[in-house]
Amino acid sequence: EADIYQTPRYLVIGTGKKITLECSQTMGHDKMYWYQQDPGMELHLIHYSYGVNSTEKGDLSSESTVSRIRTEHFPLTLESARPSHTSQYLCASSGHFDRVLNSPLHFGNGTRLTVT
């Protein structure tokens, strides 16, 4: 059973605030991903990580930043939230190919962010 957790589930915050979206997985997966998705639209990859101290930008440019200090934790931070950041943010992880060949992505339930 996949265990990947995102908090908070919903967040309403004012413009200019700093926010951190949390994502944690208990499966020991080395690869983790952040996607952004507007209602009814496709998922856009904004960040990914191959392991500790590894972070890469995705296909969609984002003002957010990420860190990967621990294997299980991949938080996403917005230094100054704006209404244009209003969206759903989905975190995912997948296993090491040596241990779980072609491990599929496991997704959290997402964080719905509204910036007023």
Add this chain to the structure above:
Amino acid sequence: DAKTTQPPSMDCAEGRAANLPCNHSTISGNEYVYWYRQIHSQGPQYIIHGLKNNETNEMASLIITEDRKSSTLILPHATLRDTAVYYCIVRNSGGYQKVTFGTGTKLQVIP
């Protein structure tokens, strides 16, 4: 990354088989085909994957053409709970690549 093409939407009668096609004509030899689905705005759920042989699990069957340029996801007896957006993606065997999703197919199961 190999790209995939899917029809934007499909309807299927409840109880009938739903056949969802996907084209991946630029797929390379070490790339697998994966299928996910997303119900409402929940996180996508893994369904099945395969390389070149047909695959079946408790959720669905995956048929991959011999030239591997296309595949079909089959839900044998669609239920209303199968209404979702279905995504077909390709990933290489190393797994060290960004994983991108297209627009998927919106499957509507009709009572």
